[in-house]
Amino acid sequence: MINRREMTIDGIIPIIPTTFDEKDAINWSSLEALLEFACGIDVCAVCLPAYASEFYKLSDAERRQIIAQAVERCGGRKPVIAQANAGSALHTVELARFAQEVGATAVAVAAPRLFAIEERDLLRHFDRILSAIDVPLVLQDFNPGGPTVSTSFVTHLHRQHPHFRWVKLEEPLMAGRILSILDATSGEVGVLCRHSPKSV
Numbered sequence: 001m002i003n004r005r006e007m008t009i010d011g012i013i014p015i016i017p018t019t020f021d022e023k024d025a026i027n028w029s030s031l032e033a034l035l036e037f038a039c040g041i042d043v044c045a046v047c048l049p050a051y052a053s054e055f056y057k058l059s060d061a062e063r064r065q066i067i068a069q070a071v072e073r074c075g076g077r078k079p080v081i082a083q084a085n086a087g088s089a090l091h092t093v094e095l096a097r098f099a100q101e102v103g104a105t106a107v108a109v110a111a112p113r114l115f116a117i118e119e120r121d122l123l124r125h126f127d128r129i130l131s132a133i134d135v136p137l138v139l140q141d142f143n144p145g146g147p148t149v150s151t152s153f154v155t156h157l158h159r160q161h162p163h164f165r166w167v168k169l170e171e172p173l174m175a176g177r178i179l180s181i182l183d184a185t186s187g188e189v190g191v192l193c194r195h196s197p198k199s200v
Helices: 028-039 060-074 089-102 119-132 151-160 175-184
Strands: 046-048 080-083 106-110 137-141 164-169 190-192
Touching: 028 046, 028 060, 046 060, 060 080, 060 089, 080 089, 089 106, 089 119, 119 137, 119 151, 151 164, 151 175, 175 190
Parallel strands: 046 080, 080 106, 106 137, 137 164, 164 190
Antiparallel strands: none
């Protein structure tokens, strides 16, 4: 079993896609094959069901089954980061707790950005989630209508909940933001970003 407290992210984390058959049902054997492949290559963890897994096309039961199957298939060979996105803190907490109970190494949650939300409300949202779980949290933020969460937001949330360990930001020219967050948290909150072959 991978020690959740000692989990590190120091490489690539593939998002495992959900495989569907010709009837739009999950192809479980193909999903297991993808997980098996990921466990056999040089990645530091796997993540699912995320946006690239088309989680929004899955029922709650399917999402839970995917998480449980990933934990079982990986069997401690790779950390499993379970994505727990939902429209409310209540439903996010339910899925995050399930992921923790079945053995996910960490949980990832995207900031709710359907409407403009002030940071004080985002803090309340994530405080509720983090108060309900003990596993490390990855906070993902993509905000096409404005800025992503601020350095002060990250610092405050980590001070309240030390198991908030990583923030995934999706914005251009973010080198300065990365340095700011690492400096403000003494490196205790890592910054993840999407890799692009065109990035420098």
